[in-house]
Amino acid sequence: RAKNHGRNQFHFYEQEMTAYAFERLELESAVRKALANEEFFLCYQPLIDLGTRRMSGAEVLVRWNHPEQGVLPPARFISLAEDSGLIVPLGEWVLRTACRQLRAWRDDGFDVPRVAVNISVRQLERKGFAALVAAILDECGLPASSLELELTESVLMETEEAFEVLEELDALGVRLSVDDFGTGYSSLSYLKRLPVHTLKIDRSFIMDVAEHGNNQAIVRAMIAMAKTLGLEAVAEGVESAGQAEFLTGEGCDQAQGYLFGKPVPSDAFRLAWAAAEV
Ligand code: C2E
Ligand code: MG
Ligand code: MG
Ligand code: MG
Numbered sequence: 001r002a003k004n005h006g007r008n009q010f011h012f013y014e015q016e017m018t019a020y021a022f023e024r025l026e027l028e029s030a031v032r033k034a035l036a037n038e039e040f041f042l043c044y045q046p047l048i049d050l051g052t053r054r055m056s057g058a059e060v061l062v063r064w065n066h067p068e069q070g071v072l073p074p075a076r077f078i079s080l081a082e083d084s085g086l087i088v089p090l091g092e093w094v095l096r097t098a099c100r101q102l103r104a105w106r107d108d109g110f111d112v113p114r115v116a117v118n119i120s121v122r123q124l125e126r127k128g129f130a131a132l133v134a135a136i137l138d139e140c141g142l143p144a145s146s147l148e149l150e151l152t153e154s155v156l157m158e159t160e161e162a163f164e165v166l167e168e169l170d171a172l173g174v175r176l177s178v179d180d181f182g183t184g185y186s187s188l189s190y191l192k193r194l195p196v197h198t199l200k201i202d203r204s205f206i207m208d209v210a211e212h213g214n215n216q217a218i219v220r221a222m223i224a225m226a227k228t229l230g231l232e233a234v235a236e237g238v239e240s241a242g243q244a245e246f247l248t249g250e251g252c253d254q255a256q257g258y259l260f261g262k263p264v265p266s267d268a269f270r271l272a273w274a275a276a277e278v
Pocket of ligand 2: 059118
């Protein structure tokens with residue numbers, strides 16, 4: 001009986017898997033169509049210099065305006081796009097659209113210091129990624145210092161090839177940041193070897209930093225680590241004035257979070273930030 005039971009369970013599991021695979025296949029073709037139909041759009045979230053309290057740049061966050069399901073967050077489609085390889089054309093679209101937006105803002109007298117774009121390992125692995133970045137910057141008439149690329153620790157740990165691409169990007173003058181810092185496994189010696197400029201401390205460490213001593217010591221150490229390595233420290237997910245105060249006191253360079261602004265489409269970003277100080 002036990003054996004039989006196990007068999008049935010296996011069958012059930014197999015069916016679930018098939019349904020799951022089918023759903024992913026459907027979604028995959030939907031993503032492909034969405035790219036062609038221009039259903040993706042970008043939101044921009046301010047990065048704030050904690051010293052001056054001025055906007056120091058914008059992180060670019062992609063959204064999918066799905067015809068039936070409404071606006072979908074990246075959690076619903078990025079990993080799928082990564083698995084299917086569609087992240088390569090999607091990521092290129094994000095990069096080009098963000099750079100064009102920055103160009104348009106500047107031409108219009110709105111001086112956003114830089115845009116920060118999230119990059120997946122699949123993009124980095126592609127031959128000629130650094131050349132693509134250089135071409136897009138050139139196309140938009142932007143200096144490389146206007147662009148920051150955000151990479152997660154797992155991406156950075158991946159391969160020797162990835163490391164070489166990072167060196168090419170660094171040579172271009174593009175800024176590189178380690179996203180979601182603290183959630184991966186990078187060692188101090190490894191970080192020291194990487195041509196990165198910024199550590200973005202993950203939101204999970206920032207969350208209760210104002211209320212509890214727990215994360216205070218960790219965040220303090222992370223900021224100190226950034227300083228030791230000659231890197232800038234950025235705090236993600238800052239939602240309260242108390243958190244911002246703590247971070248400022250600890251010498252954190254920049255912050256990002258709902259306290260300063262949620263991610264919004266380009267027009268709203270311009271309206272909110274064209275003449276603003278925090
Ligand atoms: P991330 O790069 O760590 O981006 C920060 C995420 O935290 C964003 O979620 C942002 O909306 C959210 N956030 C910012 N401030 C706060 C806050 O104060 N409180 C809370 N609760 N959340 C805050 P979002 O837009 O849903 O993006 C999720 C992730 O999707 C990003 O995490 C990034 O890893 C990925 N992603 C977004 N756009 C792209 C893209 O164009 N390409 C790739 N490869 N990944 C992307
Ligand atoms: Mg990011
Ligand atoms: Mg992040
Ligand atoms: Mg994060």
